[in-house]
Amino acid sequence: MVSQIILFCEKKKRLKNVILKPKINHLLSMAAILNRKTHRIEKKNALFKRIYRQKCCQERGYTMARRGENIYKRKDGRWEGRFKSGIKADGTAKYSSIYGKTYAEVKAELSEKRVKTTVSAVPRDLTLNNLFSIWFADIRLKVKESTYMNYRMKYEKHISLTLGKTLYDKLTVEKLNSFIQCKLSSGLSAKYTADIAGVIKSVCRFAKKRFGYEDKSEFMVIPKGKAKEKELLDKAGQTRLNSYLIANPTLSNVGILLSAATGIRIGELCALKWENIDLEKKILTVRNTAQRIKNIGGTTATKLVVTSPKSSSSVREIPLPEFIIPLLSKAKANSGCYLLSGTRSIVEPRVMQYRFKRVLSDLSLPDVSFHSLRHGFATNCIAIGVDVKTLSEILGHSSVEITLNRYVHSSM
Structure with missing residues (x-):
């Protein structure tokens, strides 16, 4: 009895599907056709509506406004x-x-x-402070955070108090040149003063492009002065330093030796991880740099950031010398760890400066800067016959002129 009931229900279900399914499909297709027709009618109605409005305008004696005319x-x-x-x-x-x-x-x-x-439409009441505020907002996401903070520091420390309240419309070349001369007289180097002038020039160009102002910095005098020659260790001092570092291969000492042997910057050394060092191929890859910058709106005055290097040419591969491979092999840690700490915690540039100064003091060597290792590397490469183009690429310079003018020192 139960089996007969089940069989009856199944037959009834099949019959229902045979009758209803085609009708449902037909209704769905009709609905789709109706939707398409409705859409076409709406489009036609919109067109007819606009034509009707135009006719009404003509009959009543006025012209209909066009789109975009306000x-x-x-x-x-x-x-x-x-x-x-x-x-x-x-x-x-x-x-x-x-x-x-x-x-x-x-x-x-x-x-x-x-x-x-x-x-x-060109505003006549903008001060230089107003322009800098607008310019900073404009470049905020266009430049690296460290570059942005560098510009802000120069503005707040040197430009704001002296020129900030001056109306841009009243700014003259004479005022700008007087400002530059004042900075040079205060003891700032020609290079640093030129950097400040460069920030002013950028804002003046922005004022011309954004508001149609005259570029007041077009004839501003940019100071040119020969950069102060870096004090380097002599050959005997370099030999003593290298011997000490090899004999005492702490992570910091290996880092100092690596900088002297490859010419990498201190920020690049601090941001260097073991994943950037290929001991089999004997290649070091520079991808990041570390530096401490001002922390606007933060809980601390400054913060340590790890970003891409100084320029696109600073991302580079450097060959490792044979003598440093055994030292790196002994110190090797996991790929995600930093070279200088052996952990995932970074050692900041200021700490490395202190450690380098301590080594110099222990060896009674001249108090040179950490950056002098980079200059010494460049000078030694030229002395042994490395061509300038190759050296420029190893140092990560954008042009050969920078290498020759700033980093190659006389060996006499």
Whole structure:
């Protein structure tokens, strides 16, 4: 009995599917066709609506506004046109409106206003401080964080207090040159003063591009001075230092020796991980650099950041000398660990400076900077016949001139 009931239900279900399924499919297809027709009708209706509006406008004696003209008909029957009448102190556009009885009247007056405000849109009340604020907001995401903070530091320390309140419209070449001369007289080097001038030039170019101002820095005098020659260890001092570092292969000492043997910068050394050192191929890859920068809005005054190197040419591969391979092999740690700590904690550049100074003091060697190791490496490479182009690539310079002018010292 139960089996018969089940059989009956199955037959009934099959019968239901045979009858209803085609009807459901037919209804779905009809709905799809109806939707397509409705969409076409809506498109036609929108077109007919616009044509109808144009006819009504012609019958009533006025022209219909076009898209993008910023001309609209108000509820009170008047026409309104909006135009850019100037720029606010924060750099945003300032708009004004004109009104008329007809579209043609507003359009004609709007054209005149736009021509007149092409020059008057240039703001006349922006100070240099205002311009720097707008410029900083503009470049915030365009440059590296360290570069941005470098610009801010130069502005806050040297430019803001002296020139900040000056209206840009009243800024003159004489004022800028006087400012540069004042900085040189205060004891700043020609190179550093030129860097400050470069920041001012960037803001003046920005003012010209953004607001249509004259570039006030076009004829500003940029100081040129020969960079102070780096004090280096002599041959005997280098030999004593290298012998000490090899005999005492702590992680810091191996790092100092590596800098002397490859010419990498102190920030690049601190950011170096074991994954960047291939002992089999004897290649060191520079991909990052570490430095401490000002921490705006943070809980501490400064913060340590690890970013990409100074420039695209600073990302490079450097061959490792044979004598340092055994020392690196003994010190090797996991790939994610930093070379100088052997852990995932970074040793910052300031700490390495102190450790290097301590080594020099213990050996009674001259108090040279850590960066002098890089200069010494370049000079030694030239002395043994390494061509300048290859040396420039190893040092990560963008041009051979930088290598020759700044890093190659006389061996006499």
